[in-house]
Amino acid sequence: MDINNIIHGNCIEKLNDIDDNSVDLIYFDPPFFTQRKHTLTNKDNSKTFAFDDKYNSIEEYLSMIERVIEQSKRILKNTGSVFLHCDKTASHHIRLVLDRVLGRDNFQSEIIWTYKRWSNAKKGLLNAHQVIFFYSKTQDFKFNTLYTDYSATTNLDQILQDRERNANGKSVYKRDEYGNTVLGKEKRGVPLSDVWEIPYLNPKARERTGYPTQKPVVLLTQLINIATDEGDLVLDPFCGSGTTCVAAKYLQRKYIGIDISGDAVELAKMRLEEMIISESNLLNKGVNEYYEKTEKELALLQNINAFPVQRNSGIDGFLKEHFGGAPVPIKIQKEDETLEDAIKKLEKSSHGKNYIMKILIQTKETNVSRLFRLETDVTILKSLELQTKELANKNNKLRAAKVLQ
Amino acid sequence: MDINNIIHGNCIEKLNDIDDNSVDLIYFDPPFFTQRKHTLTNKDNSKTFAFDDKYNSIEEYLSMIERVIEQSKRILKNTGSVFLHCDKTASHHIRLVLDRVLGRDNFQSEIIWTYKRWSNAKKGLLNAHQVIFFYSKTQDFKFNTLYTDYSATTNLDQILQDRERNANGKSVYKRDEYGNTVLGKEKRGVPLSDVWEIPYLNPKARERTGYPTQKPVVLLTQLINIATDEGDLVLDPFCGSGTTCVAAKYLQRKYIGIDISGDAVELAKMRLEEMIISESNLLNKGVNEYYEKTEKELALLQNINAFPVQRNSGIDGFLKEHFGGAPVPIKIQKEDETLEDAIKKLEKSSHGKNYIMKILIQTKETNVSRLFRLETDVTILKSLELQTKELANKNNKLRAAKVLQ
DNA sequence: ACCGTCCCTGAATCATTGG
DNA sequence: TCCAATGATTCAGGGACGG
Incomplete structure (x- = not known):
């Protein structure tokens, strides 16, 4: 069979063309049994992609899955592995099939892919993960520890x-x-643990193709890295927009992709030529780079019922309750900021917004002129620490005066 | 059946004593089908706790689980929920049972509890999560969004x-x-999403050496908070060391715990009776902070550079810096305290000590007479939250006045 | 009762713009 | 050339509503 190519057709048939014991990694990402048709349009509205995830019964769905897993077992090398990507809808049924066909002893991990997503109105907890089952063909599977x-x-x-x-x-x-x-x-x-926090493909990412349910390339490179070496063969029987093949090519593995949709095959081939992979700042830098508040500042914000804002030099948080129908921005004076600077920054960040009240928490003693204060509509509150300090100073003076008497 | 108690016995029998439609939340954490006997010794090697997780077959194990779930369904109110805690070993089998007994439509979430842990030498990915299946009894389940x-x-x-x-x-x-x-x-x-990153160890208790099977209290308080209100009844049929009951008691819910081990029942009872002391003896001292001081109070104390004090109704903390060679006690006015009461408590606790400065943080608006204030040497500082509130009121009046003009 | 269709939601983060 | 600030765009969504 053609190596480094995308094949158009039903994977259950096309897998027959692949030799026994020839593949190092099979990743597959079948429909999740959502019982819905998934449609999405690309950025310039020139093309609509769709796939159907409707079945007459769970049995029909599982029998399809089972046939693919059986074929996978046949074509996998003894050192090879299967990664099956699904979600909570049918994961328990799928794992029973995997146990039956590949053997319970070859179950290696339940990988949790977790991500942050925009929320919705659902009653209950917000879904923020999908599952990837990791099975090997034998106990002698290839594994690179990251x-x-x-x-x-x-x-x-x-x-x-x-x-x-x-x-x-x-x-x-x-x-x-x-x-x-x-x-x-x-x-x-x-x-590396079995919980992978990888950002969801961003609406603005250049990597986005408009194909529904597209996975981030980073997710696939991680899988491919742990289970294969350069030159190994990676197969994706439901390759969709071709993310797996893009990741494999990027990591200098051989690949075969199969998809039943002609549109998908065409798209995947194009992607393999262009090889657009978005750099994730979040992953590169790590989320900690984004957190810039000290524990003290966070504590202070929590104290006044505000949520924190990161990476905005003028605003540190907003009160959870609105005032006069508008949010109330909070700024905390920094160690190296004069009160005047702090006020200016808060005003600049609030410019053009119709905030009715703006609060600055003063943390340092100051000699700002009373005149200047009157020119701003920023309200200044003294932090408790500052109040305590001022109190101590005042009491010290009183004591000193007493001693002099 | 006894409310707010730990019952010694086999839960399958003891559940018979509980009325139909009477329980609001059932959390259970059965053995995970590890096919091992688990033994753990406490810190000073004075006591060994053990439980057996060996079964003749998976069917035997599942039939035990199924009987508990059937009973759970019976005793649960229509607005109630079940949370079943397990790990990847048998989660797929367990979820099939849950689907069968409680109904697939009542599946709400697959909660992933993820935590960091010490690495081991196992080939493959490091396990770093466990699963909690969330099922409701009906579609009309109680849910508080956090x-x-x-x-x-x-x-x-x-x-x-x-x-x-x-x-x-x-x-x-x-x-x-x-x-x-x-x-x-x-x-x-x-x-709140369905992926919960909660450390095994309470972050405020890093020094803790550990008691591995015990679940973090935060995990349980979060579950109880989303699915119940104050006064509701929480049941744990495999209560072990009683974490669920401790969390329920802390959140002012009623509770019933059941465990087959006499040692566990004794331990759980002790923890509940002397929540704080048993916690510190058996586990760690840091958890104290969690129980007695609300997060808000801790944040406030951190804010003014004070360290917290436990179990003293008149003093919540001391400033890290002395004043005039003496410690400075801090009290934070409680939700249900008048300013006058708070001052009296602080004075009583400070009686006979040579504190030069005593600080009360006022958190509520008050109408205490100016005269009374002058009679005390307690200094009153207003919390930032209170200042914000007063500011909003003042601004509201100004706005109202403007409208009248 | 059940389906399809329409309409609403809302926070995440990369690409772009601005300095 | 780099860093900081800004905003575009989404929907392995979810509920309401009508046939």
Whole structure:
């Protein structure tokens, strides 16, 4: 069969053309049994893509899935793996099929892909994850451990220490004859876990094709990295817009994509030529880069029932309750800001918005002129810490005066 | 059946004693079908707790689960919900049982509890999540939406704006006649999603060495908060060390716990009786903070550079810096306290101590007489929240006056 | 009662613009 | 050339409503 190509047709038939024991990784992302038809239009409204996810019964759906899994088992190398992407709708049924066909012992992980999404009016919890079942063909599966950074709260000193078991079998830090802790071998970071927080494909991302249910390339590169090496063969029997193949090509793996829709095949082929992959700032920098509030500032905002705003030099938060029908912006004076600067920044950020009340929390003693204060409609409240400090100063003066008497 | 108690026995028998349609929330956390006996020893090695998770077959295990779910359905009110906590080992089998007994339409969410943990040497991905299936008894289930903070990357300025449809039917931001954006309605934050990142260890208790099977209290308080109101009845048929009951008691819900192990029942009873003391002896000291001080009070104390004090009705904390060589006690006025009461309590707790300065943080509007204030040497500072509230009132009056003119 | 269709929602984040 | 600020666009959505 053609390597590095997208094949048009029903995967159950087309998989017959693939040799036994020839594929290293199969990722598939079948319809989720939503019992809906999914339609989406590309950016310039020139093309509408659709696929049908309606079945007469769950049995009909599962029998389709089962046939694909059976074929997958046949064509997979002994070191190969299957990744089946689904959501909560039918995941339990699907996993039973996987257990039956591939064997319960070959179940490796239930990967949770989690993302933030715009909310809706649903009663209940907002859906924010999908599931990827990871099964190997045998116990001798290929696996590359990826490492992630230690979390900010980890005590690095501590994890660098070696451990041993004490008399009770508890794991304790190893100590030398002088009672000092012993440093262990070099650490490479935290092994990748089974919960993957990867941003949902953004409405504005250039990577977006207009094909419904398109997955981010980053999700696929991670899968491909853990289960294959360069030159290995990756297969996607429901390739849709071709994300899997794009990721495989990017990572210098061979690929085969199959899809029943001619539109999808055409789109996937085009994507493979263009290879547009959006850089995710969020993933590159990590979410912590975006958090710029100190614990103290967050505590202060919580205190006055405000939610925090990140990355805005003029506004640190908004009160949860409106005033006069408008939001109330809050700014907290920074350590290196004069009161005057702080007021100016808040005013600039509020310009053109019809805020009725704006609040600045003063955190430092100041000698701003009374005149200047009157020219602004920013209300200044003194932080409790400042009030405490001023109080202490005043009391000190009183005590000093007493001593003089 | 006894309300607010822990019952010793097999839950399948004991559930018979509970009336039909009487329970608001059932959380259960059965053995995960690990086919192992779990043994854990507490910190000072004085006591070993064990439970058996070995079954002859998955069918035997599932039939046990099914009987509990059937009973659950019977005793649940029509507005009630079931939360079943399990892990990937048998989750798919368990969900089939849930679908069968409670009905597929009553499936609400697959909640993912994710946490960071120590790495191990296992080939493959590090497990970092467990699953909680959320089913309601009917479509008319009780649900309180909780709100979380906006993502750090969210442009809050923008989403506060109102929107409308333009000529092409596209949704665009609304502007007034001068081209300024129009502010929309009040925002409450982002509805809680189905992925919950909650550390195994309470973040305020990093020093804690651990008690692995125990669930974090925050996990349980969150479940109880979304599905019940104060005074509602919470049941845990596999209550173990009693975390569910502790959380229920903390949130002023009624509770029933059942466990087959005498040791567990004893432990749970002790935790409930002396919630704070047992917590600190058995687990850690940091959890104290969680129980006695509300988050808001902790934030406020942090705000003025004070550390919290537990179990003293007159003093909530002390400033980290002394004044005049003496500590400075802080009290925060409680929701149900008059300013006068608060002052008296603080004075009583400070009696005989040579505090030079005592600070009361006023949190509610009051009409205490000026005279009374002068008789005390307690300094009263107004919380920022109160200042904001007073400011809003004042501005409202000004606006009202303007309208009259 | 059940389906399809229409209409509403709302926060996330990358691309673009601005300095 | 880089960083910061701004806003466009969405919908493995969800509910209401009418035939």
